[in-house]
Amino acid sequence: MIKTRWVRNAAVFGTAVTLSLACAGFAKDSTAAGFCQETDMAGLSLSLDKYYTENYAAPKEESDAKSEDTATATPAPTASADEKEDTPKKTEEKRKEETVAKQFRDLGIADVSDYVNIRSKPTTESKIRGKLYRGSAAKIIGEKDGWVKIESGSVRGFIRKDLLAIGAKAQKLAGKFGTAYATVKPGTITLNVRSKKSTESSIVTQIPEDEKYEVIGESDNWYRVTIDEDTKGYVAKEFIKTRVRFKKAISIAEEKAELRRKAAAEKAERERLEALA
Incomplete structure (x- = not known):
């Protein structure tokens, strides 16, 4: 132990003297001096640690190495099957969303045989405010419990979401x-x-x-x-x-007005034909 301490102290002293002589040459230049202190002192510490470890601490390292070799490796966490399947799905959904033109991201087109009712509340028992006929479009401004809140023409209300083509589906129907x-x-x-x-x-x-x-x-x-x-x-x-x-929704009031207009036009035509008879 005495010999070991003497050897290490001698190594420290010798290296320190060498370092002092090397730094003395840069004393006139404060920047160079700073560099010598910051860089070489760090190197000195590393050199001494390495010297002592290699010559006097080897048995302990070997013991540590053996224990590390025999230790059981902890497996890295792996994604569950659901996560693996979900990641491609999310990527595909994001890709589809990015390819949808901006106009169609919040647009719904009535994908029905005739028309869909626009209601005052998200329930089939609520008042009908208007109609969105096949191929007509509405801007989607909200969503709740399987219904979407829309505005189209002069009408604002709720439509069942499953009756509309939205986003990419709406874009396909554009033509x-x-x-x-x-x-x-x-x-x-x-x-x-x-x-x-x-x-x-x-x-x-x-x-x-x-x-x-x-x-x-x-x-x-x-x-x-x-x-x-x-x-x-x-x-x-x-x-x-x-x-x-696209064509817009029509309110109940507008629909009634249109029916009156058509009835009046048909009546006028009948009267004209009767006058010619």
Whole structure:
């Protein structure tokens, strides 16, 4: 033990003297001196620890190593079967949500044979405020107990969620029930309307910003639009933003007014035919 302590003290003294001489050369430079103290002192501590460990503490390390070799490894926590199955499902749901156009994320389309009632409360016993006919759309503003709160046209109320196509399903029905309109993106003063799907084709006319044109066809990079009754042509997609319009809900009051209007028109037609007879 005395010999061991003497050897370690001698090593410390010798290394310290060497370090002092090395640092003395940098005394004029405060930055260099700081570096010598911060870096080399750390190195000294590590060197001494290593020296003593390798020469005098080896038996203890061997004992520790043996105990570590024979110790039972603790298995890393693994995900349950449910978690493994759930992760791909969540990823797929997120991917689908990201691919749904912004317009359809909170849009519901009546996916029924005729119409669906819009009620004052989320219950089939509540008052009917209006009707959402097949293919008509409503903005979803809330959800509760299998019902969604919507607004469409002049009507606000509740519809059973299972009677609406929402999100990705609504987007799939857009071409069937909606009418797409193209608008020139801001920053494009005028946009060329071409006779064919090519920048080499002739220019039919030019269209300005903010005006809406019905989309009647689509290909990879072009939309075919209607400018007026006699003019149709192609516009490049990169300069266009589109939005789909749908029919809206009709309130009970509006429906009754429409029925009265039709009845009056039919009566007038009968009277006209009688006068001609």
